[in-house]
Amino acid sequence: MVSIKDIAKQxxxxxxxxxxxxxxxxxxxxxxxxxxxKLIKETGYVPNQAARNMVLRRSFTVGIVLTDTFNIFQRxxxxxxxxxxxSFGYNTHFFxxxxxxxxxxxxxxxxxxxxxxxxxxxxxxxxxxFYDSVRKMELPLVTATFNSPDFPSIHVCEEDAxxxxxxxxxxxxxxxxxxxxxxxxxxxxxxxxxxxRALEAAGIKRNPDEQTIFVRxxxxxxxxxxxxxxxxxxxxxxxxxxxxxxxxxxAMRVLKDxxxxxxxxxxxxxxxxxxxxxxFMPRLTTIRQPFSEIGERTALLLHKYINSGERVEMDTVLPxxxxxxxxxxxxxx
Amino acid sequence: MVSIKDIAKQxxxxxxxxxxxxxxxxxxxxxxxxxxxKLIKETGYVPNQAARNMVLRRSFTVGIVLTDTFNIFQRxxxxxxxxxxxSFGYNTHFFxxxxxxxxxxxxxxxxxxxxxxxxxxxxxxxxxxFYDSVRKMELPLVTATFNSPDFPSIHVCEEDAxxxxxxxxxxxxxxxxxxxxxxxxxxxxxxxxxxxRALEAAGIKRNPDEQTIFVRxxxxxxxxxxxxxxxxxxxxxxxxxxxxxxxxxxAMRVLKDxxxxxxxxxxxxxxxxxxxxxxFMPRLTTIRQPFSEIGERTALLLHKYINSGERVEMDTVLPxxxxxxxxxxxxxx
DNA sequence: ATGAAAGCGCTAACAT
DNA sequence: ATGTTAGCGCTTTCAT
Numbered sequence: 001m002v003s004i005k006d007i008a009k010q011x012x013x014x015x016x017x018x019x020x021x022x023x024x025x026x027x028x029x030x031x032x033x034x035x036x037x038k039l040i041k042e043t044g045y046v047p048n049q050a051a052r053n054m055v056l057r058r059s060f061t062v063g064i065v066l067t068d069t070f071n072i073f074q075r076x077x078x079x080x081x082x083x084x085x086x087s088f089g090y091n092t093h094f095f096x097x098x099x100x101x102x103x104x105x106x107x108x109x110x111x112x113x114x115x116x117x118x119x120x121x122x123x124x125x126x127x128x129x130f131y132d133s134v135r136k137m138e139l140p141l142v143t144a145t146f147n148s149p150d151f152p153s154i155h156v157c158e159e160d161a162x163x164x165x166x167x168x169x170x171x172x173x174x175x176x177x178x179x180x181x182x183x184x185x186x187x188x189x190x191x192x193x194x195x196x197r198a199l200e201a202a203g204i205k206r207n208p209d210e211q212t213i214f215v216r217x218x219x220x221x222x223x224x225x226x227x228x229x230x231x232x233x234x235x236x237x238x239x240x241x242x243x244x245x246x247x248x249x250x251a252m253r254v255l256k257d258x259x260x261x262x263x264x265x266x267x268x269x270x271x272x273x274x275x276x277x278x279x280f281m282p283r284l285t286t287i288r289q290p291f292s293e294i295g296e297r298t299a300l301l302l303h304k305y306i307n308s309g310e311r312v313e314m315d316t317v318l319p320x321x322x323x324x325x326x327x328x329x330x331x332x333x
Numbered sequence: 334m335v336s337i338k339d340i341a342k343q344x345x346x347x348x349x350x351x352x353x354x355x356x357x358x359x360x361x362x363x364x365x366x367x368x369x370x371k372l373i374k375e376t377g378y379v380p381n382q383a384a385r386n387m388v389l390r391r392s393f394t395v396g397i398v399l400t401d402t403f404n405i406f407q408r409x410x411x412x413x414x415x416x417x418x419x420s421f422g423y424n425t426h427f428f429x430x431x432x433x434x435x436x437x438x439x440x441x442x443x444x445x446x447x448x449x450x451x452x453x454x455x456x457x458x459x460x461x462x463f464y465d466s467v468r469k470m471e472l473p474l475v476t477a478t479f480n481s482p483d484f485p486s487i488h489v490c491e492e493d494a495x496x497x498x499x500x501x502x503x504x505x506x507x508x509x510x511x512x513x514x515x516x517x518x519x520x521x522x523x524x525x526x527x528x529x530r531a532l533e534a535a536g537i538k539r540n541p542d543e544q545t546i547f548v549r550x551x552x553x554x555x556x557x558x559x560x561x562x563x564x565x566x567x568x569x570x571x572x573x574x575x576x577x578x579x580x581x582x583x584a585m586r587v588l589k590d591x592x593x594x595x596x597x598x599x600x601x602x603x604x605x606x607x608x609x610x611x612x613f614m615p616r617l618t619t620i621r622q623p624f625s626e627i628g629e630r631t632a633l634l635l636h637k638y639i640n641s642g643e644r645v646e647m648d649t650v651l652p653x654x655x656x657x658x659x660x661x662x663x664x665x666x
Numbered sequence: 667a668t669g670a671a672a673g674c675g676c677t678a679a680c681a682t
Numbered sequence: 683a684t685g686t687t688a689g690c691g692c693t694t695t696c697a698t
Contacts, residue, residue, distance in 0.1 A: 001445075001470060003675055014685045019677055027683055044466060046445035050383035051675035054690045068412075075408055079401075082429070091443070094427055096415070110424070112334075112379035133377060137334060220612050253612045279553050279586045281614045336691055347669045352693055360667055384691035387674045 002045045011035055022047055050115075059115040061091045062302060065107065067123040068096040071218055071246060072274045074122050077144060080295025081120060088303045090117065097123055099184055099216075108133055118302045120144060124185050140305035144298045145289070146186055152311050154297045156320040158187045161287045162194025163201075164322050165269045166241055168285070170202045173330045174239040174267060180226035180251055181243035183214040191243045191271060210234075215247070223250020231258065238266060238331035245270035245277045245286055252280070252327070267328040282326035290318050335378045344368055355380055383448075392448040394424045395635060398440065400456040401429040404551055404579060405607045407455050410477065413628025414453060421636045423450065430456055432517055432550075441466055451635045453477060457518050473638035477631045478622070479519055485644055487630045489653040491520045494620045495527025497655050498602050499574055501618070503535045506663045507572040507600060513559035513584055514576035516547040524576045524604060548580070556583020564591065571599060571664035578603035578610045578619055585613070585660070600661040615659035623651050 004022075008015040013032065020028045021036045039045075053059040062085055066074055082092050093114065097107045104125050111119065111134075118140040125131075131149055134141050143153040169177055179195045181188045192214075196206045213229050215222040223246060230237070231254070240255075242248035248270035252262055260266045262282055270277060273288035297316055304312055337355070341348045346365065353361045354369045372378075386392040395418055399407055415425050426447065430440045437458050444452065444467075451473040458464075464482055467474050476486040502510055512528045514521045525547075529539045546562050548555040556575060560583065563570070573588075575581035581603035585595055593599045595615055603610060606621035630649055637645055 001675095004677095005675075015676075016678085016686080017684060020684090023677085029683060032683090044445070044469070046442050048387075048448065048675050049446040050387055050448055051690085052677075054381075054383055054387075054675085054692095055677045057690075070408060070412060072405070075403060079403060092427070094425070109379050112377070113382040115381065115383055136377070220608070249609070249612050252614075256614055275553070276582070276609060279582050281585075281589060334691095337693095338691075348692075349669060349694080350667085353668090356693080362667060365667090381691050384674085385693075387676095387691085388693045390674075 001048075002043045004045075004047065007036065007039055007043065007045055011039055053115045057115075059091075059117055060089055061093050061114075061116055063093050063095050063111055063114065063116045063119045065095045065097060065111075065119060065121045065123050065125070068098045068103075069217060069219065070096070072276065073218070073244070073246065073272050076274055077122055077289075077291055077295060080292050081122070081144065081298055082295075084296045084299030085120075085302075088299060090299075090303075097125065101127065104130060111139075112137065118142070118306050120298055120302055121146075121148065124148075124187075126186065138309075140302055140309075140311075142298050142302045142305065144294055147315070150311075152301050152305065152314050152316070154294050154301065154316045154318065156287075156289055156318050158190035159194040159197070161320040161322075162191035162241070162243070162271065163198045164194075164320075165271060165287050166195050166198035167201075168322055168324065169239045169241065169267060169269060169328065170198060172239075172267065172328060175202075175204060175331075176237040177211070177239045177241060178230050178237045179212045179241045179243065180223060180230065180247050181212060181214050182216065182218045182222065182247065184216065185218075188214065188243055195241055218244040218246055220246050220250035220253070223247035224254050225250070227251040227254040239328070240266060240268045242268065242270050245272045245274045245284060248284055248286070248327075249276075249280065252284075263327050263329040265332055267331070269328055273323055278325070280327075285325045285328040286323050288321040288323050290320065293318055334381075335376045337378075337380065340369065340372055340376065340378055344372055386448045390448075392424075392450055393422055394426050394447075394449055396426050396428050396444055396447065396449045396452045398428045398430060398444075398452060398454045398456050398458070401431050401436075402550060402552065403429070405609065406551070406577070406579065406605050409607055410455055410622075410624055410628060413625050414455070414477065414631055415628075417629045417632030418453075418635075421632060423632075423636075430458065434460065437463060444472075445470065451475070451639050453631055453635055454479075454481065457481075457520075459519065471642075473635055473642075473644075475631050475635045475638065477627055480648070483644075485634050485638065485647050485649070487627050487634065487649045487651065489620075489622055489651050491523035492527040492530070494653040494655075495524035495574070495576070495604065496531045497527075497653075498604060498620050499528050499531035500534075501655055501657065502572045502574065502600060502602060502661065503531060505572075505600065505661060508535075508537060508664075509570040510544070510572045510574060511563050511570045512545045512574045512576065513556060513563065513580050514545060514547050515549065515551045515555065515580065517549065518551070521547065521576055528574055551577040551579055553579050553583035553586070556580035557587050558583070560584040560587040572661070573599060573601045575601065575603050578605045578607045578617060581617055581619070581660075582609075582613065585617075596660050596662040598665055600664070602661055606656055611658070613660075618658045618661040619656050621654040621656050623653065626651055 121143040124146040141151045213226045215226045270286035277284040454476040457479040474484045546559045548559045603619035606619045610617040
């Protein structure tokens, strides 16, 4: 690879002058500038980022923490985050985490090893040690779609949104509603809480053992698993609330395969409104997360945080929206 | 951030000794080693990758080139690539490209600025200048799911696979078949070629203007667009071959909305077999790409290439599989 | 077994 | 306007 020294040597000037030209600084003779620019173009010279970052102590790169499963929801959210980050001049660097403590520790190590301007968490890590370490590194961090101790976060009110989703089912006349959720993430329990609260508001007693099933991941595959378990308990329900669209997709698959019609026999409501949900048959009724706005706010907030060094707007709660489509209707009979 | 000097100073030794301990080298007094290890743990010291890479002239990081749309197919493929790359000890670094020449040039610059051990292309760039530059950098590169001039590539035989998909339709009795494909990527035209060849083998004349529609991207949204255009031409067809599952998903949505039953009125076959295709209603008949094997081979080949400096196995063609599910049946009447 | 010195590619402060 | 020097954090000779 051609370096700044190579360029300097070839034009018979010092690396400083070349550096000045590369970085568009003033105080350099325009003839020399042209000469250098010409050689740069010819050789295809590009300054080495790592070396640059090292002396600048700045990288214009933000780390994005994601699950290794990298589900549709995360991918969609990420694409908005990335777009806005780019508009502020940042690059992104991915850090994948598995649902294991070892993996979380590894992630922290990788984060530390890199020269980052900031971190955006799209995947929830709950371990407070993680956040303590980040704080010690004095690295700005913003969490998207979940709450974190001591760092700014952007999200919808999960509990209220779940309440509204279930309330929609209740208003349609459903009384026997089941929920499939994933454990491990706090939104799973928050959404479950909204579910129970809505039930109770309608005079239905909270009975987790019968009403809910918790699975390990937010994927269609685990949605199938959860639905099968629910079916094993009894068939005495008319509606399913899935804590995630992907879970709903798996649940619908099982329902369909067992001969249930959706929504005539069983109504299904999801959560997130990932793109594919509008292509499904039937189209999925769900809670829409404001992806674009979450992405924009997250990027902006991190940007401010990086420049001011101050955590501003610690907790941003954005509005969600109930999108009624084809997977819900009044219960049978 | 705590540096190697800080550690050295605190234990009263030289950075060299600390470096030896960190890198598990021999020839260091075991008491001192323990002492250093202890301090490292206490301070949470992690060596700076960039500095390390610079002197080692090696980063154990491979760049992955992807589309900025980052569709389901790419995400799925990536997850396999990444898994195997990790098993060889590599990290991954994403580089997103748009379908514009400017973006391709930007991508090249970013690639050059980074210290990479190699590159894996999951998104096709056709511009030969790109590959010339990479060759000049002496950077190992492997392409997955498409062919590249002068670099090893792993893929299925697109044309044969498309032929088989269409042949399946033909054997079912379909004669009036339409294809939706995307332009810009060479697999689009290869798959179209397979489509035409199958048609011709069945004695049906090639008539691109009537039989095919090319859209800009491989997304469900563009699948809808393509299907609408096809419908505008005439309704005289009984089957659709979509060059991509995502395109098929969009096409099915439109078909359904216009009142066609799938597969009774119109059969649909896709290509790729992305995960979601098995959850669709109806389940999508499609060509399965061997994601796992493509991922494994790509990672292995790049690994070999990095270590030997030699391009081995220039063109690996992997077997595909026709997966017959619920979206195809004999034509009406 | 350990430290001193040099250097990876770059920029910035300081001279001139 | 330009070059020289130092140093970012690290590893690796080369001495000792």
